[in-house]
Amino acid sequence: MVLEKLGSSLKQTFRKITGLGVVDxxxxxxxxxxxxxxxxxADVDVALVSELSKTIKKKVLEExxxxxxxxxxxxxxxxxxEIVSFLGKEKESLELKPQRILLIGLFGSGKTTTAGxxxxxxxxxxxxxxxVACDTHRPAAQEQLEQIGKSLGVPVYKEGKNPKDIAKNALKTAKEDVLIFDSAGRNALDKELAEELKELKSVIKPDEILLVIPADLGQAARKQTEEFERLVGIRGIIVTKLDGTAKGGGALVASSLSGAKVKFIGTGEKPEDLEAYDPQRFVARLIGYGDLQGLLEKAKEAGITEDTAKQILEGKFTLRDFVDQISQVRQMGSLSKIMDMIPGLGMKIPKDMLDVQEDKMRKWEHIMKxxxxxxxxxxxxxxxSRIQRIAKGSGVAEKDVRELLKNYKQVKKLVKVTKGGKAFKRGPFARLAKQMGLNFG
Ligand SMILES: Nc1nc2c(ncn2[C@@H]2O[C@H](COP(=O)(O)OP(=O)(O)OP(=O)(O)O)[C@@H](O)[C@H]2O)c(=O)[nH]1
Ligand SMILES: [Mg+2]
Known part of the structure; x- marks a missing residue:
């Protein structure tokens, strides 16, 4: 889960306030x-933390x-x-228009994965x-991008002797609306890398130069973003690997201090593990308010209609829907990641309960038939006797049929308990949520 540690301690803090007798x-x-x-x-800079503390105390105690x-x-x-404005600025992703995007960053930061x-x-x-595979530095870098392109059904351009040539050729031949240029990384922003990036910038004339920064840098992300900003004038930042480090909070705060905005976050290794960064929704999710809007977006990406997604949330589904939905939901990404987007559900669902494996899905399909x-x-x-008949007919064990039924019932019960997030629409949180500007659909 993304920033699990920071999230759980923030949840506790908010719960603590809710339980306060007097606010003195x-x-x-x-x-x-x-x-x-x-x-x-979470590796946030001490001076910044102290500043934030002062602001909060002043507001609550004096205003x-x-x-x-x-x-x-x-x-x-x-x-x-205050936490929202601390963790980022206004939401801003990329425009949906034809454009050229250049990805830059140090060695191993996640550029090639993010390009995909x-x-x-x-x-x-x-x-x-x-x-466009402009990394000629690391062996097999182009093959890595080619494989990614192949799995996504996206063409990969790599003709040319050096990064500049490759970029030029791609610009000449490519007909696609959006071109994403992958570049080479180095251990540090040395002269060689600086030259190469400047050259690429002048050839490509990118609409967006995005710096890819790994979250495990923590507060050190600030120095790096400033260096790259001075060199080529970055337009935006993508913070990757937020799923795997306790320092992600520090990296987000540090990145958002530069002139550029954090536009996306990377939350895993798969192509779908990318989210447009919206500080407000992000914090809402961290503190347990969920993120229905984000969920619906993910659903859309996986080809699930909004109606179906809402039905899942409201607990209106048959066994057939359940099997369909699990297989659809699995395309949205790992379930534990999705669960923390559902208001009030994030904490309650046992993580492995829905992480249904491929072979099990197939069995369930047969059982349904x-x-x-x-x-x-x-x-x-x-x-x-019906279970016996079904097991025989579908060539699975009776316990498989029972397992499917058990899972179905459990999910239905859980969704009922949380009323598909309805508590957040009407209950004690609703008023507050509204004041926070949060919308629970
Ligand atoms: N967990 C996690 N892993 C990631 C994420 N983004 C990238 N990775 C992994 O980080 C490693 C490096 O990613 P690459 O995309 O090859 O990084 P790069 O910046 O292109 O590396 P160079 O081209 O060698 O400079 C790979 O193993 C990726 O799978 C992320 O958001 N989460
Ligand atoms: Mg790479």
Whole structure:
């Protein structure tokens, strides 16, 4: 899960405020101390943390809450707002128009993987996309990009002796709307890399120069973004590997301090593990409010209609839907990642429960085929002899049939408990969520 540690400590902090009897100086200071600890553990710069603490204390202890909201609510809202502006600026991804994008960054930061992720991002949004392999430095770098292109059904251009030639040739031959140029990495931003990037910039004349920064750099991301900014004037930043480090918070804060905005985050190795970065939604998810909008977007990318996604959330599904949906949902990415986008569900669902493997999916498909329409609509009628018949008919063990039924029932129960996030639409959180500007669909 993304920033799991920071998320769970922030959740605790927010819960603590909710449980406060009075919001006095001591209480505010205790909460701010908690927040400081969480942020420092996420490798955020000490000076920045101290500044943030002062701002929060000043607002809550010295300013009057706006009419109609209690001091406690004001405290929660202030904390949320300040964390949001701390973790990024306004949301801004990429425009959906024909363009040239140059990806730059140091060795191993995730450029080539991200090139593939972006190609998929544009492709699923209806723009034809081509990849250009301008890394002639590392052996097999071009093959790596070719493989990615092949798996996504995206052409890869690589004709030419050096990066400049390759870029020129691609610009001449490629007909795609969006061209994404992958470049070579080095251990440091040395002279050689600096020259190469400047040359590439002058040949490509990119609409976007995006710096790829790995989250495990933590606060050191600041120095790197500044160096690259001075060299070629980056337009945006993509923070990768947010799934695998406790330092991601520090990297996000540090990156957003440069003149460029964090436009995307990388949350895994697969092509779909890329998200447009929206600080408000990101923080909402971290503190357990979920991110329905993000979920619906992911659903759309995987070819699931909004209606189906909403049905899943509301617990309206038959056994047939369940099997369909699991296989669809699996295309959206790992389930544990998706679950923390559902308001109120993130904490409750056992992680491995829905991580259904390929072979099991196939078995479930067979089982479904051996059922009568009535049984599919109404799995409650499945007794011992029916289960026996289905198992025989589909060539699986009886325990497989029972497992499918068990999973179906569990999910249905869980979704009912959380009412598909309805608690967040009406319950005690709703008013607050509205004030925070959050929308739970
Ligand atoms: N967990 C995780 N791994 C990632 C992510 N992005 C990239 N990686 C992995 O990081 C490693 C390096 O990624 P590349 O895309 O090859 O990095 P690069 O910047 O092109 O590397 P060079 O071309 O050698 O400079 C690969 O093993 C990727 O699978 C991410 O968001 N999460
Ligand atoms: Mg590479």
């Amino acid at each position: 100086k001591a209480a505010v200071e205790a909460v701010v101390r908690d927040l400081q600890r969480s942020l420092l553990q 009057k809450p706006p009419a109609g909201i209690t001091l406690k609510e004001y405290f929660i809202k202030t904390l949320y707002d 992720k972006l190609a998929k991002w544009f492709k699923t949004r209806g723009l034809s996309t081509g990849l 051996s059922m009568t329409p009535e049984e599919r609509e109404n799995p409650e009628i499945l007794n011992f």
